Amino acid sequence: MKNVVSRERRMAAATCKKMRTLRSITNSHADSKTSIILDATKYIDELKHRVERINQEIAMAQNSTCQKSCPVQLRVEAQDKGFLIKVFSERCCGGLLVFLLEAFEELGLDIFQARVSCSEGFLFEAVGVKDDQGSSECLNVQDIKRGVWKAIQNWTNQVKERT
Numbered sequence: 816m817k818n819v820v821s822r823e824r825r826m827a828a829a830t831c832k833k834m835r836t837l838r839s840i841t842n843s844h845a846d847s848k849t850s851i852i853l854d855a856t857k858y859i860d861e862l863k864h865r866v867e868r869i870n871q872e873i874a875m876a877q878n879s880t881c882q883k884s885c886p887v888q889l890r891v892e893a894q895d896k897g898f899l900i901k902v903f904s905e906r907c908c909g910g911l912l913v914f915l916l917e918a919f920e921e922l923g924l925d926i927f928q929a930r931v932s933c934s935e936g937f938l939f940e941a942v943g944v945k946d947d948q949g950s951s952e953c954l955n956v957q958d959i960k961r962g963v964w965k966a967i968q969n970w971t972n973q974v975k976e977r978t
Contacts, residue, residue, distance in 0.1 A: 870957075887911075887937075887967050891959045897927060897944035898959050902967070908937040911970045919943055919967035922959060 834851055837843070843854035887908065890901040902915060912931060919926060924943035932938040945954060 887971075888909070889960065889963055889967065891956050891963065893956050894942065897924070897942050898954075898961060898965060900939070900941050900943055900954065902937070902939040902963065906936055907933060908970070911937060911967070912939065914966040914970040915939055915941075915963065918962045921961045922954060924954075924959075932933040 834848055837855050838845065838851050841851075841855045841858040843851050843858075845851045845854055874941045885977075886906060887902060887904045890899075892899045902911070912933075916926075919941070922943070923946050927942040927944045930938070930943035931940075943959070
């Protein structure tokens with residue numbers, strides 16, 4: 816009986832210590848375990864939102880840096896059956912189409928519908944859908960933007976090397 820009581824006391828002391836640690840990490844002023852856990856849940860949600868905001872700021876900074884170095888505009892929109900990807904430039908972009916198609920392949924996207932014009936500047940509009948043989952990971956708008964921007968940057972670097 817003595818071992819059971821001392822074991823329960825040790826477990827209670829360990830739980831109390833963990834609750835104090837959790838309370839201090841989350842800056843909680845609560846006294847009950849339930850309130851401390853609720854405060855910790857709120858704190859975790861706040862951290863998730865901070866991470867999302869920081870990731871968005873990083874993506875926007877990367878996009879603006881690329882747009883300053885190359886006059887290409889990119890827009891990606893989620894649709895029912897895939898993504899609408901639009902790439903536009905006021906100047907002709909010889910070879911960019913090849914880089915964009917390679918990006919689609921790397922992302923595991925099939926082109927469902929596309930329109931390309933190189934007569935006055937460059938315009939590429941395509942609806943990309945995830946191919947059936949691709950990996951099981953889901954793509955989102957940011958994944959597509961990163962992949963297409965990478966292709967645009969690779970094309971820009973190649974153009975700079977040739978000049």
